[in-house]
Amino acid sequence: MDAIASLLTLLKLQRGDTGVIARIDGHGPVKQRLAEMGFTKGATVGLAHTAPFGNPRTYLVRGYRISLRNEDADKVILESYAGVPGSGRDA
Amino acid sequence: MDVKVSASSITKTVTVALLGNPNIGKATLFQQLSGGHHQDVRFPGADVRMEVGIVHHAGMRMRVVDLPGIYSLSSTTPDEIICRDFIMLDKPDVVINVLDAGNLERNLFLTTQLIEMGVPRVYALNMSDEAHMRGMRFDMEALSMKLGGPIIETVARFRRGVEEMLDAVVDTIESARKYHNVAIAYDDHLEEAIEGVQQLVKELHPETMSAGHARWLAIKALEGDKVVLRRESDHESLVTAIEDKCQDIVRMHGDDAAVLLADGRYGYITGLMQQTVEMTGALRHVNITDMVDNLLLHRVFGLPLFLGALWLMFQATFTVGQYPMAWLDTGVVWLGDTLTAILPAGLTRDLIVDGIIGGVGGILIFLPNIMILFLFIAFFETTGYMARAAFLMDQVMHSIGLHGKAFIPLIMGFGCNVPAIMATRAIESRRDRLLCILIAPFMSCSARLPVYVLFAGVFFADWAGTVVFGMHVAGVAVALGAALMLRTVLFRGEGDAFVMELPPYRLPTIRSLIMHMWDKAVHFLRKIAGVVFVGSIIIWFLQAFPRDVELSRNYVAERAAVVATVAAPEAQQAAITQLKNAEARELQKERYLGQIGIAVQPVFDSLGFNWQTTISLMTGMVAKEIVVSTFGVLYNVGGDVDAGNDSLRAALAGAMPPLTALAFMVFTLLYMPCLATIAAIRREAGTWGWAAFSIVLSLALAWLMALFVIMVGGLFA
Numbered sequence: 087m088d089a090i091a092s093l094l095t096l097l098k099l100q101r102g103d104t105g106v107i108a109r110i111d112g113h114g115p116v117k118q119r120l121a122e123m124g125f126t127k128g129a130t131v132g133l134a135h136t137a138p139f140g141n142p143r144t145y146l147v148r149g150y151r152i153s154l155r156n157e158d159a160d161k162v163i164l165e166s167y168a169g170v171p172g173s174g175r176d177a
Numbered sequence: 178m179d180v181k182v183s184a185s186s187i188t189k190t191v192t193v194a195l196l197g198n199p200n201i202g203k204a205t206l207f208q209q210l211s212g213g214h215h216q217d218v219r220f221p222g223a224d225v226r227m228e229v230g231i232v233h234h235a236g237m238r239m240r241v242v243d244l245p246g247i248y249s250l251s252s253t254t255p256d257e258i259i260c261r262d263f264i265m266l267d268k269p270d271v272v273i274n275v276l277d278a279g280n281l282e283r284n285l286f287l288t289t290q291l292i293e294m295g296v297p298r299v300y301a302l303n304m305s306d307e308a309h310m311r312g313m314r315f316d317m318e319a320l321s322m323k324l325g326g327p328i329i330e331t332v333a334r335f336r337r338g339v340e341e342m343l344d345a346v347v348d349t350i351e352s353a354r355k356y357h358n359v360a361i362a363y364d365d366h367l368e369e370a371i372e373g374v375q376q377l378v379k380e381l382h383p384e385t386m387s388a389g390h391a392r393w394l395a396i397k398a399l400e401g402d403k404v405v406l407r408r409e410s411d412h413e414s415l416v417t418a419i420e421d422k423c424q425d426i427v428r429m430h431g432d433d434a435a436v437l438l439a440d441g442r443y444g445y446i447t448g449l450m451q452q453t454v455e456m457t458g459a460l461r462h463v464n465i466t467d468m469v470d471n472l473l474l475h476r477v478f479g480l481p482l483f484l485g486a487l488w489l490m491f492q493a494t495f496t497v498g499q500y501p502m503a504w505l506d507t508g509v510v511w512l513g514d515t516l517t518a519i520l521p522a523g524l525t526r527d528l529i530v531d532g533i534i535g536g537v538g539g540i541l542i543f544l545p546n547i548m549i550l551f552l553f554i555a556f557f558e559t560t561g562y563m564a565r566a567a568f569l570m571d572q573v574m575h576s577i578g579l580h581g582k583a584f585i586p587l588i589m590g591f592g593c594n595v596p597a598i599m600a601t602r603a604i605e606s607r608r609d610r611l612l613c614i615l616i617a618p619f620m621s622c623s624a625r626l627p628v629y630v631l632f633a634g635v636f637f638a639d640w641a642g643t644v645v646f647g648m649h650v651a652g653v654a655v656a657l658g659a660a661l662m663l664r665t666v667l668f669r670g671e672g673d674a675f676v677m678e679l680p681p682y683r684l685p686t687i688r689s690l691i692m693h694m695w696d697k698a699v700h701f702l703r704k705i706a707g708v709v710f711v712g713s714i715i716i717w718f719l720q721a722f723p724r725d726v727e728l729s730r731n732y733v734a735e736r737a738a739v740v741a742t743v744a745a746p747e748a749q750q751a752a753i754t755q756l757k758n759a760e761a762r763e764l765q766k767e768r769y770l771g772q773i774g775i776a777v778q779p780v781f782d783s784l785g786f787n788w789q790t791t792i793s794l795m796t797g798m799v800a801k802e803i804v805v806s807t808f809g810v811l812y813n814v815g816g817d818v819d820a821g822n823d824s825l826r827a828a829l830a831g832a833m834p835p836l837t838a839l840a841f842m843v844f845t846l847l848y849m850p851c852l853a854t855i856a857a858i859r860r861e862a863g864t865w866g867w868a869a870f871s872i873v874l875s876l877a878l879a880w881l882m883a884l885f886v887i888m889v890g891g892l893f894a
Contacts, residue, residue: 113433115253115605116674118401121439122249123676124283129443134467135474139572142581144474144679148282148443151466151679153568155575158674 094167096145096159099133104146105167106130112161124148125162190238191350192267196260196291197275198284199246199603200561200680202303205689206275206333207243213692215243222266223259234343237350242269245602248283248678250290251435252402255602255610261405264296271346275301278308278315278330279681281454282446289442292325292359293396295389299345300328301338314455323449325359334686358389363441366429370422371395377415399423399434466561466681473562479569486562490553491646495630498546502630505545509538528717532810536713537705539809539825540802543627544701550623551697552690554592559685563588564677571675577657578664580604581675583613587656590620591649592697594854598861606673612663614862615871618850619656619878621649623701624801628845631805635826636835652846655878704800712803716796716810719770726767732760765789765811784844784883785837794844800851836890840883848879 099105107129110117124147125131134151135144144153154162197203207215211230218229220242232239244263245256252258264272274291276284281302291298302315321328327345331338363371374395379386397405398419426434473482513534520526557563563585571581582604590597597617604610621629626645633644736756743749765771766788773795774788781791789811797804812828833841849872850858859868 109432110436113427116676118251118433118435118439119253119605119674119676121436122251122286123678124286124443126436126440126443135470135568136476137474137568137572138476138480141575142568142571142675144470144568148280150280150283151681153571153675153677153679155571155581155675158676 094164096131096133096154096162096164097156098164099131099145099167101133101136103167104130104132105164108163108165110162116158117161120154120158120162123152124150131162131164188233188236188238190240191270192240192242193232193346194242194244194263194269194272195275196244196264196272196287197246197303198248198277198280198287200564200678201246201275201277201280201284202333203246203275204243205686206301206303206331206339207241208689208692209333209336209339210241213696218242220263220267222268223263225259227263232343234340235347237347239343239346247287249287250294251400252397252404254605258404259602261402264291264294265405268296270297270350272296272298273301273342273346274298274326275303275333278302278305278313279311281308282443282450285446285449286439286442288324289361289445292361293389293393295358295387295393297349298324298326299342299349300324300326301331301333301342302328303331303333305330305338306332306335312457314457316453316455319453320449323359323453334689360392361442361445363438366426367399367434367437367441370399370426370434374398374415374419374422377418381415396438399426400438401433401435469682470565470679473565474568479565483566483569486557487649488646490550491649492642493553494546494550494626495633495642495645498543498549498630501545502542505542509534509542513538524721527721528714532714532717532721533710535809536716536803536806537710540627540709540806541705543630543805544698546626546630547623547701548694548698550626551592552694554589555690555693556685557588559683559689561680561682564679567677568679574657575675577661578668579612579616579657579660580606580609580673582677583609586613586617587620587653590617590622592623594618594620594622594850595857598854598857601861604673608668609673611862611867612660612668614858615663615867615874616656616660618854618858618871618875619652619659619847621652621846622801624851625804625845627802627805629842631808631826631829632838632842635829636838648842648846651843655847655882659874659878704802708800709802709806712796712799713806713810716770716792716803716807719773720765720768720811722769723767726764728760728763728767730759730763732756770811784840784880784887785833786841786844787833789832790841794848797845798849798851800853801845804845836887839890840886843886844879844883846879847875847882849875 094105096105107125107127109127110120110125129147132146133143134146137143137153140156142153142155143159144151145159195203195207207228207230210232211228215228215230217226218240219226228243230241230243232241242263244260247254247257247260250257250261252261263269272291274288276288288300300320302317302320305315308315315330317328317330327349329338329342329345331342333339362368371392372395375388375391378391378394378398379388382391394405398415399422401423423434426432426437430437432440473479475482513530516530516534517526520529557566566588567581567584570584574581574584583601585603586597586600589600594617597620598614601610601613601617604613625648629645629648630641633641633648637644736753739749739752739756743752766775770792771788774792777795778786778788778791781794786794789808792811793804793807796807808829809825812825812832849855855868855872858871859865862868
């Protein structure tokens with residue numbers, strides 16, 4: 087995790103945060119599926135729910151809810167995000 | 178439905194396909210169109226059976242085909258391939274693209290791909306009432322122009338807009354008006370690549386191919402769907418050229434062509450939405466889905482609530498189903514008694530009363546239980562809770578190497594394994610899918626339910642509902658254990674990603690739930706009228722013949738002796754009953770069925786199964802409903818022997834100890850899939866080898882687990 091700590095990914099989102107997608111890392115079918123489901127450059131994503139064991143999580147994108155595993159969510163790189171006021175992460 | 182055929186018009190038959198994302202009310206629309214009457218039709222192009230409903234509208238006879246719900250036509254899942262092949266090869270006259278008005282952005286992704294296929298299309302902007310509530314307004318004329326086809330606002334669950342939609346279908350076919358071509362423009366470099374490939378495709382097919390079709394093929398090829406190209410031509414040069422183009426693109430943009438195409442499509446959609454959809458925000462929208470999810474997806478309470486829901490389902494199946502079951506049981510017993518009284522004694526009466534009424538009636542009484550179970554499953558599915566269950570369980574599933582989406586087919590397996598195995602088509606990777614197909618039969622289907630309801634009622638009456646629930650949990654445990662085993666031995670390596678939509682919660686209409694239950698009831702009754710009926714007759718014959726057998730004792734003489742020597746009426750009666758029982762037992766053993774059972778029984782020696790149990794397991798291989806039917810036929814024979822005890826329950830109670838009954842339930846749960854399931858495995862897995870593997874695996878596991886029950890139970894006895 088430390089090696090990519092500087093990268094802002096979907097995984098960094100806390101409940102109520104939203105972020106804008108910069109790109110998706112990697113290649114292949116997962117990436118294509120994510121793009122087809124609306125995770126494309128410029129799209130706004132928010133975190134909705136986290137499963138009992140912390141994985142997977144549900145995100146809001148293009149007005150609907152979709153769940154991803156953390157290892158896939160970590161490939162979605164954000165260019166900016168807006169935190170919830172008071173959460174201490176809205177820097 | 179709506180028969181508007183006038184005498185003068187000539188009926189023309191057309192094929193109309195329903196295409197759309199999952200969870201957008203497409204099934205409800207199909208139900209409205211077909212009126213609940215549909216048939217399975219095999220289409221040559223797509224090479225699968227699909228549900229077809231017939232609609233008569235404005236002098237036209239429409240065969241409406243319900244295609245599987247998909248998000249994309251990129252052909253990465255079996256469902257996507259089915260849809261692509263159907264549209265491409267079976268060439269429906271019109272494709273109705275059903276859209277969720279409230280979730281238009283993502284729904285239109287599939288539409289952009291459909292537009293590029295260049296088929297005549299009509300759009301149903303479904304659930305428009307929900308969208309209006311959220312303050313959305315649609316410029317229908319502009320949408321129709323941009324999407325290249327008529328678009329109608331519909332609310333399928335209330336049949337709103339359905340007639341107008343059918344009018345639009347008729348109009349599109351009759352006017353033969355060319356749907357105007359819509360071109361979705363991509364980014365310059367991508368356009369260059371598309372044109373390059375398009376040119377190559379056209380060169381290989383001079384004159385025969387339209388520019389639109391060539392463009393579609395080029396886009397499909399760049400998206401990575403090589404099958405389409407191969408079907409068109411075997412030209413190696415083309416495939417190489419496309420691969421070169423794709424590499425070019427990756428080098429330029431750092432992204433796959435498929436991803437860039439998706440970017441382009443969403444770019445087009447965003448523009449289109451800005452021009453055609455207005456958010457007035459007039460109504461204050463309370464998001465019910467979020468509120469419900471806060472509870473049902475709660476990190477602490479989510480899983481217990483889900484398990485509680487499952488427990489409630491099986492508890493209701495047993496306790497609520499008990500009452501109608503008792504009424505049916507009374508009816509069946511009454512019918513048997515009445516016929517016994519009316520018909521002259523003899524083989525014909527035995528065949529009707531013991532064979533047909535005993536066998537068919539023995540299983541018929543479980544109809545209420547099965548309908549309640551299917552009601553719950555349909556409710557979980559249509560409300561959107563099933564996807565939540567998959568979400569909650571994914572981590573557990575993932576840890577044993579299963580795909581989270583595999584959870585949905587597994588829960589559906591509680592109803593019937595056949596649709597469960599078909600539902601695995603939503604899983605992308607072949608390996609994950611095969612694994613799910615192989616473990617699905619361990620999910621206890623509704624055909625096994627009568628065995629538990631019967632045995633739990635007889636042997637564990639105090640906790641019957643919990644035992645029924647426990648059997649289903651045991652099925653899940655074995656399925657998961659088998660998955661873990663297969664994953665380490667056969668299907669090694671990383672699984673697929675888990676990308677799953679959580680649809681908004683929606684309440685199903687009572688009508689659709691009732692229609693669903695009715696559908697399942699008809700299916701069950703057909704099975705009873707067919708395979709169970711024939712099976713019961715065969716079983717009866719095998720246990721009634723040969724007629725002349727030599728008995729070890731002269732029972733007639735012994736009975737006469739009792740009458741002569743025992744004076745007290747009660748003692749005399751008891752002695753005679755005992756003799757009659759002994760005679761019946763010996764007779765049964767000498768018949769064909771007894772001979773077969775006794776020959777095979779040693780296999781089950783260590784499990785403590787008697788030959789009657791052995792026989793019912795053997796006949797149950799055809800369909801598990803027959804297990805109970807066989808008991809019905811076998812123990813009904815003792816009907817006039819054990820005076821006053823013609824109920825199967827009473828007869829069973831003395832037949833085996835509770836521990837053996839439990840082992841028998843476990844064996845029934847796990848041992849080989851029924852014939853219909855074996856056929857489904859063969860169809861979906863592709864080879865007989867996997868079907869055979871499934872049979873061997875399940876027989877071995879059933880035997881081992883039943884032995885485990887006997888051994889562990891023995892420690893406490």
